[in-house]
Amino acid sequence: MSADSWAVAVDFQEATTPAKQFDFSKKLERVRGPRHMRGDINGNLVPERKENGGVRADGDKVDLAEQSLLNKLIRRSLVRNRNQVEVLQRDPTSPLYSVKTFEELRLKPELLKGVYNMGFNRPSRIQENALPMMLAQPPQNLIAQSQSGTGKTAAFSLAMLSHVNPENEWTQCLCIAPTYELALQIGQVIEQMGKFYPDVKLAYAIRGNRLGRGVKLQEQIVIGTPGTVLDWCTKYKLIDPKKITMFVLDEADVMIATQGHRDQSIRIHRQLTKNCQMLLFSATFEDSVWRFAEQVVPEPNIIRLKREEETLDTIKQFYVFCREKEDKFTALCNLYGSLTIAQAMIFCQTRKMASWLASSLTVEGHQVALLSGEMTVEQRASVIERFRNGKEKVLVTTNVCSRGIDVEQVSLVVNFDLPVDFDGNADNETYLHRIGRTGRFGRRGFAVNMVDSKHSMDVINQIEMHFNRRITKLDTTNLEEIEALIS
Numbered sequence: 001m002s003a004d005s006w007a008v009a010v011d012f013q014e015a016t017t018p019a020k021q022f023d024f025s026k027k028l029e030r031v032r033g034p035r036h037m038r039g040d041i042n043g044n045l046v047p048e049r050k051e052n053g054g055v056r057a058d059g060d061k062v063d064l065a066e067q068s069l070l071n072k073l074i075r076r077s078l079v080r081n082r083n084q085v086e087v088l089q090r091d092p093t094s095p096l097y098s099v100k101t102f103e104e105l106r107l108k109p110e111l112l113k114g115v116y117n118m119g120f121n122r123p124s125r126i127q128e129n130a131l132p133m134m135l136a137q138p139p140q141n142l143i144a145q146s147q148s149g150t151g152k153t154a155a156f157s158l159a160m161l162s163h164v165n166p167e168n169e170w171t172q173c174l175c176i177a178p179t180y181e182l183a184l185q186i187g188q189v190i191e192q193m194g195k196f197y198p199d200v201k202l203a204y205a206i207r208g209n210r211l212g213r214g215v216k217l218q219e220q221i222v223i224g225t226p227g228t229v230l231d232w233c234t235k236y237k238l239i240d241p242k243k244i245t246m247f248v249l250d251e252a253d254v255m256i257a258t259q260g261h262r263d264q265s266i267r268i269h270r271q272l273t274k275n276c277q278m279l280l281f282s283a284t285f286e287d288s289v290w291r292f293a294e295q296v297v298p299e300p301n302i303i304r305l306k307r308e309e310e311t312l313d314t315i316k317q318f319y320v321f322c323r324e325k326e327d328k329f330t331a332l333c334n335l336y337g338s339l340t341i342a343q344a345m346i347f348c349q350t351r352k353m354a355s356w357l358a359s360s361l362t363v364e365g366h367q368v369a370l371l372s373g374e375m376t377v378e379q380r381a382s383v384i385e386r387f388r389n390g391k392e393k394v395l396v397t398t399n400v401c402s403r404g405i406d407v408e409q410v411s412l413v414v415n416f417d418l419p420v421d422f423d424g425n426a427d428n429e430t431y432l433h434r435i436g437r438t439g440r441f442g443r444r445g446f447a448v449n450m451v452d453s454k455h456s457m458d459v460i461n462q463i464e465m466h467f468n469r470r471i472t473k474l475d476t477t478n479l480e481e482i483e484a485l486i487s
Contacts, residue, residue: 088302097132110197124151134159139277145304166199169218175248226264241271252282318474334476342409349417371397426462
């Protein structure tokens with residue numbers, strides 16, 4: 001895209017609140033099977049793997065697909081996001097259309113009724129700009145950066161429902177997502193939105209959903225994972241790729257991080273016609289995502305978040321010298337007793353340490369929630385919901401909660417264990433994500449790091465150099481010093 005493409009910055013702040021809640025867990029259970037069985041990334045039912053079987057490391061590595069699903073489960077209303085976005089049009093001379101009401105889109109009455117029945121009163125900001133492009137005639141391709149909770153799933157679901165001709169009983173819209181749980185989430189939105197449009201049918205292309213070879217699907221919309229969709233198009237001939245007129249690729253950043261999904265997605269794309277409308281969505285737009293998007297979406301319009309400097313201005317950072325975990329615990333109790341804290345998040349490197357700390361804090365009389373990777377995504381969502389509602393004041397967690405979880409009341413983040421990479425060096429990205437759980441929405445926050453060795457102090461120095469910010473030493477036994485430093 002040329003440098004002189006028209007860019008328009010808009011305030012990316014959501015206000016719409018869907019009133020209806022989806023009962024996702026029941027649908028997931030029907031596909032997943034008994035609780036002692038878990039699905040793999042393609043939907044295969046496999047025995048649940050135990051932590052002591054050596055499948056997982058003790059520390060929780062963030063799984064992008066699980067994190068995406070977690071965000072979808074906990075963000076039951078549209079999030080408030082103050083990031084700026086810019087819209088880059090394929091044709092910079094064309095006027096930029098946006099809408100403030102769903103009526104302006106001239107939707108079918110059945111779809112408009114479905115939208116309002118879901119509790120959407122007016123389009124979110126991503127919908128204001130994306131929907132006119134997705135519904136335009138002739139069709140336009142789109143690449144959009146949009147995080148969970150901004151209404152993008154509802155936007156492309158509405159686009160698919162508007163696009164199909166219900167009189168044609170073959171697959172016209174194809175949407176792929178990296179895991180079967182995420183595919184079910186999308187399908188749930190389509191089912192709710194199309195509640196009053198029964199002529200349009202939906203099929204799930206996920207493992208375990210077996211159909212006879214050579215039987216042509218009559219469902220106009222198919223949602224699925226790349227491997228199964230590819231089988232349905234090539235091996236079983238259930239879908240005629242030449243008849244697909246809209247192709248949606250969701251969670252592109254997760255897709256290319258999953259082994260095999262990137263290549264499968266490209267193989268699906270190559271079977272489509274040049275006239276097929278291409279829509280790609282991703283929460284992040286790293287170089288690998290851009291390279292992938294360029295292969296899949298020709299001549300696109302682009303909606304992306306404006307890159308802004310990460311700011312730590314509202315977060316005061318400290319470190320505390322400790323000899324061992326018991327000293328860390330004492331310092332933590334002193335700190336918590338000295339501050340007026342709404343809620344606190346405490347990060348540990350391993351599940352074992354997180355479990356010990358949560359138990360110790362509970363004994364001290366604190367209302368504590370524990371979050372770690374051996375829990376199911378649904379269990380994690382429930383814990384976060386309780387924490388967000390203030391039923392527990394302290395959340396002890398591993399890295400599974402370091403990204404994307406916004407709780408306005410959090411005023412203190414404690415790195416009980418400092419985040420390090422496999423080589424023992426400072427993991428600056430994880431550090432930023434962790435302490436970014438406080439200081440949200442312009443409020444003041446505090447981040448306290450526990451230092452128990454020379455190596456830990458070296459990690460603190462690396463973090464200081466990376467962010468060009470000083471981290472102040474704190475003596476948690478000196479109440480006057482604490483009060484002076486945090487004032």
